[in-house]
Amino acid sequence: MKLYHRELGHGKPLIILHGLFGSSDNWMSIARELESDYKIYLVDQRNHGQSANNEEFSYTAMADDLNEFINEHGIEKPYILGHSMGGKTAMKFAITHADMWKKLIVVDIAPKAYPVRHxxxxxxxxxxxxxxxxxxxxxxxxxxxxxxxxxxxxxxxxxxxxxxxxxxxxxxxxxxxxxNIEAMGEGIEDRLAIEREVLFIRGEKSDYIQDKDNILIVQLFPNSEVKTVKNAGHWVHAEQPEVLIGMVREFLGSPKH
Known part of the structure; x- marks a missing residue:
């Protein structure tokens, strides 16, 4: 599926995926702060924003969309950041297309299954x-x-x-x-261990990533770490944008080329 997206900045490619009920526009202010160092692709996932609607709505479908997007735009080994639903899309893609990304950032979501919350x-x-x-x-x-x-x-x-x-x-x-709301709570069932670096960022006031989830996180992503943003809930990027940006920069570095 062809996805609507916004591009800005120059440097190493960074793809950002929004959460449920969101759109690429939600991350524009974050992208503006990062565009001096990265070529940023803000993507509308299927059934959201200005991307097309489709009856199929699953993480497998959205991971396939991301794969198609990367190939269509000739993006080489991007960094990928996903929030909530976008984080699960990113994890699914990272496991099923293990050779197509460089580093992964997952914001306030774990690979586990969740009951319907919405x-x-x-x-x-x-x-x-x-x-x-x-x-x-x-x-x-x-x-x-x-x-x-x-x-x-x-x-x-x-x-x-x-x-x-x-x-x-x-x-x-x-x-x-x-x-398909129940499908959005499904866990990542794959058990292929990925050695590349993965950063999980959680909000201190959010219960989406709990300490006990570290076991599953390490099973899927052995070279991962979890960092907590104080005074933030699930919408970390809206509540503590400067802290989030600092964590992203520290994890990715600031490559110009």
Whole structure:
């Protein structure tokens, strides 16, 4: 599948993959801080952002999309950074295409299976009558019945797009995401040990990566480490961007060529 993406910067290639309900735009401010050292590819994964919709929605499919993207653009041994769902896509790709990447950064997700966490969010998004929606404010008021946190609602409502003939539509493929939400919690079943360097970054206030997950992480990625960002939850890049950027720079170095 051909994926929409944004390019910026110069240097060694760095591909960034967003999380569930996100898009490439979510990582633009981080990319701006890194573009002096890296050629950055911000990618919209399938059923998100400006990439195409598809009934198949799995980590195998998204890893295949990433493989196709790398080949299409002639990218040699990129660094790959993935957050949440994007982190699992990156891990799946790293294991199934072990010779096609240089270093991997996984932000606030472990290779384990997770129970469905977003059922309330999905119910809230489905409750919004997009066809008759008059304003984003109306959408926010409807979503507030399900999601109390304003920041989370603002993040989710970035997926609303104004149509050229008036009204709104979803950028995300909400029906397919809803149908396949359990698949987004699946663990990485592969057990091929990868010796290349992998950095896991977790938020101190997040429970996505727990200490007990280190056993599984090391099984899959023997040459890995886990670092914790203080005063950050799951959205590490939004809550502590400078700390995250520092960790990325330290791990990757600052290659110009």
């Amino acid at each position: 059922d309330t969010i999905l119910e809230g998004l489905k409750s919004i009558d997009v066809t008759n929606l008059k304003s984003r404010g109306d959408a926010d008021r409807q979503l507030a019945n399900y999601v109390s946190d304003l920041g989370t609602r603002q993040f989710l409502l970035k997926n609303l797009s104004r149509k050229s003939d008036g009204g709104f539509e979803w950028k995300i493929n909400l029906p397919v995401i809803d149908k």
